[in-house]
Structures are given as C-alpha cells and as structure tokens.
Amino acid sequence: MILSIFTDLWDKITQLSDKFYKFVMDNYTEPFFWIIIFGILLAVAYYAISSLSNK
Numbered sequence: 001m002i003l004s005i006f007t008d009l010w011d012k013i014t015q016l017s018d019k020f021y022k023f024v025m026d027n028y029t030e031p032f033f034w035i036i037i038f039g040i041l042l043a044v045a046y047y048a049i050s051s052l053s054n055k
Helices: 002-026 031-053
Strands: none
16 A cells, blocks of 8 residues: 555656656757756745745
8 A cells, every 4th residue: 555655656756757857858959948947946045045044
C-alpha cells in the first residue's frame, strides 16, 4: 500500500521532469526564456533571503 503510493508519486515526478526537460530543450535557443527563468529564480532567492533575515 505505502509502496504503491511512493511508486505513483515517483512516476508523477518523473513525468513532470520529462515534460520540463522537453520544454527546455524546445526553447533553449530563446534568450527571453532564459531571462524569464533567471528573473524568477532571482525573485525566489530574494524572497527566501529576505524572509530568513527577518527571523
């Protein structure tokens, strides 16, 4: 039962990562794609650092 849940979860994670990989490979030559990805990662890092410093 528990093994089935973990197997289903692992299958969903691998499907999601395969879709993300395909998306990145289809758009890796687009400069705006990488600018947007970098901006999102920068915003997440800024939020995480600022929330940690307030504690």
